[in-house]
Amino acid sequence: MVKIGLIGAGKMGISHLAILGAHPGVEVVGVCDTSKMVNDFLSKYGNFNCFTDYQKMISQVKPDAVFVAVPTKFHYSIIKELLEKNIHVFAEKPFCLTVAQGEELVKMAAERKLVNQIGYHNKFVGTFREVKKIVAGGALGNIYHFVGEAYGPVVTNKKQDTWRSDPSEGGGCLLDYASHIIDLINDILSPVISSKGSLLKSVYSSNVEDAVYSLLELTSGVSGVLSVNWSDDTYRKMSTSITVIGTKGKIISDANELKVFFKDSDYPAGYSKGWNVKYITDLTEEVDFYLRGEEYSAQVDYFVKAVEGKVRNTINTFESAWYTDRAISIIKNSTK
Amino acid sequence: MERILFGDNQFFAVNHISDEKSRAQSIKFKDDQAIITTLDEAIGAGINTFMCTTHDRIANICDIIRANPDKYRDFKIYPCMPYAHKYANAVTELGIAGTLKQYVPGNFLGSLFKGGIAYLSKDYLSIMELLIDSEMKMFKGINTPVIFLQNVITDLLLGLKANEIFVAFHQYIRKKYDAEAGFITMNMPMLLDVLQQGGIENPVICSSINKAGFRMSGGKEIYEKTLQTKKIRAIAMQVLGGGAIPPKEAIEYVCNLPNIESILFGASSKGNIENTVSNIHHFDKTRL
CATH class of the missing domain: 3.40.50.720 (NAD(P)-binding Rossmann-like Domain)
Structure with a gap:
């Protein structure tokens, strides 16, 4: 135990x-x-x-x-x-x-x-894991653009302040919400190295941003767009998605559905030329106890196994999260 | 319980496999009349029970049902509470105490949060009762023979081993609403054990049960064994496994399992409602 x-x-x-x-x-x-x-x-x-x-x-x-x-x-x-x-x-x-x-x-x-x-926890979501695998296998050719998006209804009107509305305590859409998709971009493509310009917009909050829009450049040289808004009540709950475009194909994926297009016959096993759609139901491993999503149990189980020495501690390490912290600070600085 | 129950996910853009479909549903069911039209189609197909969350818009639907007593004489609602995203979004913004302050009616909580005041543990159950009453307000005058605890709350309490709360929920629903308590869960075998230990015999439990094993925590085999060997009034939901299984195959699997009292499904179109109903009737007749 x-x-x-x-x-x-x-x-x-x-x-x-x-x-x-x-x-x-x-x-x-x-x-x-x-x-x-x-x-x-x-x-x-x-x-x-x-x-x-x-x-x-x-x-x-x-x-x-x-x-x-x-x-x-x-x-x-x-x-x-x-x-x-x-x-x-x-x-x-x-x-x-x-x-x-x-x-x-x-x-x-x-x-x-x-x-x-x-x-x-998105690293333990089946669709995003599959995106990482496809990208790493090179099936999209030369990747030249990405779009990372997250939208949801967290702050949808002016309300009382909590620590989430205080930037010095780690509040705001950039730290709390955008960090999820930045972390996925870092992991699936490569770490953010610079921003060509960012906008932090307040929609309802008085002290923090409710939306983040940024042009990002990654260590690998690939560039793309970040678009995040936690004041969007057309979404029932948080929706996180990533689009990756390369010379040989394109992926659009959220936590439920992965759509991938392969331009020619150079596709990975289990796929075909043209559009392919895979659902989370095909890509999820069953857990022993479910609460809110398989990924929450899976990440806890992974940690426990790492402590027991049964798996290597390589997913969501402090180091990988540090790259996300760094990207957050790069985005903040680029608005000054 | 009736054999077939009609669900509400499609009305509130809950789609477990596609955000695009979820938006299309949001557009389709923008007006309450669209929900009523689909409910009427379900009634036309012989389904008289609507199992729904305590979403704000259900209050409008209840108004329409109350306004047409003849038309909806045999109609029943199984409320499922709470509408979790309402609270989840509030907890993200206001914290746990702030959320309770916002949603528990009256000044009950005022003294609790001033700090330093000793309060009795039975107060937590009073808070629960107040929250149940506030969620049940919209159903006044409507037949609600089974009242459910939503899976996020059930499974949270299950993991925390706060088993007494289940018993308290069960007792309060019976005492105050003269109804049966039901529990929605993603961990059916584990929950059934806990409820039985708490003295709740033959409980109504709604859980994912499908041929693909999707959202059947611990694996399909444990679920099948539980259904075969234990006393449970099971409701099968997500029978299509989020769309992973062809409809006929999916229904055939569920119809052939023991102890499944009801099958819960939701659909947006008349065609899909009628197809699913006729598939269930067909496989019930040809049951092995």
């Missing part, structure tokens, strides 16, 4: 907690949250050992690994403390608020050989 603790039982934390609670290889040894109401609920009904002070939790329950799901501004200091105590870390996205902080943690985790993972 892997002994796991959780710091932060908000929306993502509680979702991780339920998945961990149902995982046969995991013993949840402690939960820490600042809300008395949440703690009381979890200790009374879930029988969890709850704390309001994470340091106390760690010293008392001695976890092998900890899930960190607190507002981003606390990531750096908490993760650093955990690594210093040789605890494996799964943290929510985005990774850190500055590139310098992230760099330090990447180094620390590597030196101490600790399992490190960030919750960019």
Whole structure:
């Protein structure tokens, strides 16, 4: 049994907690949250050992690994403390608020050989995994353009402020929402190296942007467009998609449906010339416990297996998330 | 429960395999009248139960049903609560406490959030009851013999092992609404064990059951074994496996499983409704 603790039982934390609670290889040894109401609920009904002070939790329950799901501004200091105590870390996205902080943690985790993972769950979505495979196989020829998009109804009118509306705490559409698709672009194509110009637009929020539009250039030389808006209520929930165009074909994929066009007979096995459509139902591996999407269980299971030494810790490492932090800072700087 | 239940995903742009189809549905069902027309087509095909989320627009549909008592005399609704995205989006924006403040009616929560005040654990169940009542308001005067807990909440509680909440939900639905509690889940075998341990005998559980094994957590075999060996009033949903299985093959598989009391499906066109209904009738008759 892997002994796991959780710091932060908000929306993502509680979702991780339920998945961990149902995982046969995991013993949840402690939960820490600042809300008395949440703690009381979890200790009374879930029988969890709850704390309001994470340091106390760690010293008392001695976890092998900890899930960190607190507002981003606390990531750096908490993760650093955990690594210093040789605890494996799964943290929510985005990774850190500055590139310098992230760099330090990447180094620390590597030196101490600790399992490190960030919750960019799209990497565990079957369609996006398939996009990565097709792109890596070279079947699209010379890739010359991409479009990364994410739309959804998070802030759809003027409302009270929370940490998500404070840029110094990790709020805003760029950090919270756009980071998902930037991370996919980094992973599927190559890391963002510069921006030719970006627009951060406020639609309803007073202190942060609600939409991000940017022209990006990647390390590989490929360029493309980023278009993200979390104030778009024509979407029922977050919709993330990526389009990749090359000299031999084109892919359009979201989390449900992958459409790919191959121009000539040089297509991968299982495909044909012209348009091909594959659905998530064909590309998803069954999980043992389902909550909100297979990818959430799959990423937790992957982390647990990495801690047990059963898989290599290569997906969603601190390092890969650091590239996303860097892209975020590049986009911010390009608006100045 | 009737053999065939009509679902509402198509009305609210819920499509598990295509965002494009989902937008097309959004356009098609923009007006409430379009929903009513399709419901009437389902009734015409012999389906008298509508299983739906507590989406805001369902309130309008309920108004129309109440306004035509003769036409909808035999019509039943199985409400499924809560409409999860409403709360999920609110939690992203306002946090858990902020969401409760927004959605729990009255001043009940005021004292809870001022801090420092000790409150009894039974208050959580009172919050649950208040939320149920607020979600049920729109169905006043409509026959709702089964009331469901949506899968996101069911499965969240299941993972947290907050099993007492299921029992409390079951009891409250019976006491206040004189109805049967139902549970939607993506983890049917695991949930059934927990409900039985909680003393809920022969529970109504709605889950994905399809030939492709799609969204059948732990695998199709465990589901089949559970249906064969345990006491459950199962409702099969996602019988087409998100479109992965040809319709006839899909229906044949589900019709031949034991303990499936009802089959839930949704469709946008009269043709698709009639085809599915006739497939179910056909395979029920030729059942092995």
